[in-house]
Amino acid sequence: MAQWDGRGLPPVAAERMKRFARTGLRTSLLTVPSALGIRSVGFEPVGEVMGCIVEHIGWSGFGGCGYFGGFGGLGMPGMGSGTVRPSGSASFVGFEPYVEALYRGYDTALERMTAEAAAMDADGVVGVRLPVSHLGADNREFLALGTAVRARSRHRPRRVFTTELAGQDVAKLMMAGWVPSALVYGISVLVRHDDWQTQWQSSWGAGNTEVSGYTELVTHVRADARHRFDQQARSAGAEGAIVSSISLTIGQIEPSENHRDHVAESTVFGTALVRFHRGPTAPTRSLTILPLR
């Protein structure tokens, strides 16, 4: 088999699309309520779609802990430029190449998934899942899975819409006049130098005290991830975004003997929405029910 050049769909996926076009066999990853929900607002499930990429992340771009004037911000060759500029006395350095690699992973997986959906003549992909798995030390697989749906409509969206939301949720939103436009996310990774104050505040004898350095680190990294999330939603032309998950992990690195710095990674995932109902009140209202068990 000829080597695939990484552009477009891999040969095996292209083959599946051709077979789909020939037979028109419909498949879906939706649960029954999800499939019913999506049909109730005028969509037909078309088929399951997938995109994946295995990436080697060998260089995180860590250029020192940022203590000595923030290497990162100077744009030295090979050094990552910080995702957040040094603020005040504490310096932050980002892991820009690493963050870019994560973005490339998710972006490519989603692109390949939407390419499959477009090849099926779909209008959107619902119930998207984005699992990431580690293959060996530095390799990661980014996977995007979802179900392509087609609207019973004369209009076609300019781009295939994507959402993490299940069919029922999409149905509820659409009945209230909102439509998902894109899956959006923000990722940020920062490191902060542990200065003497941080070390003292977290030492055994410090008593009750806020560890201001760590608080600053997590506040900055979350703020940056949220900002990137906002930017992505905004540039997608969205009017709202529903966050589905916001996570934070902190780890230690030891850049030099007997010295530890802390690295924080934050991700925000969600769905961008646009409104098509322009009335002052939503065309639906809730019905209070009491389940009998």
Add this chain to the structure above:
Amino acid sequence: MTADPTATSIPEDAMRRLAEMRPGQATSLFTSDLSVNEFLLVREAGFRPLGLVLGSSIYHVGFQLGRWRSNQELTVLSQAMYHARELAMTRMEAEADQLGADGIVGVRLEIEFKEFGSDLAEFIAIGTAVVAEQPQTPDGQSWRNNQGQPFTSDLSGQDFWTLIQAGYAPLGMVMGSCVYHIAHQRFWQAMGNIGQNVELPQFTEALYDARELAMSRMQAEAERLVAEGIVGVQLRSFGHRWGGHTTEFFAIGTAVRPLRADHVIAKPQLVLPLSDS
């Protein structure tokens, strides 16, 4: 949820809207931490989400040893738990204040002890800032509470909707915390209880004491907000990392005030779900 019969045009309108979208066009954008159900119900209750708001504090919790044989509150630890939560909450409220919010709904208040340091914990408060469509409550007051701060509530969107429908307004999340050391039994006492079914009065008393302290602190906060009552109270206990005899008792709820004299909600429809869950 019920929809009107014109729903057949839904896919048409939605796809037209998506087709009209241009990348980079300026729009007003909100973000929210709500689920779809909550988002729709909060809007139906007459509020518009403004943005996800968040406050965080990484805190070094001090050290205090309980005396082996005594029931006592560990005030140093109580204060730490209280102070750190307060820091996270105030920072979240400050973000909401900057957005010009009337309140924060769906607040989650979490504590996570960190692996990288002993006695280090992150206290985090996340919620969605909202603004009311009507700038004033039906009785002509502000939605903000008597401290001039946006109201906060840890109720879900569903509970929030029901609360507003029933004619109540949330004022603020109120909480009380008490870290308590429970005395160990004396040796002969423990020996004497072997094979018997008896109450352990000093344990009972310790748990009573600790819970009452936590609840009364929560009530004192509600009184400061001139609340009529507290709804959705949870009384939890956390072992955290202090060993078997030291426990945090934590009471949290949403203080509310009435918006009108009658509190009627529509009679719910009874449904019989055909699924197992």
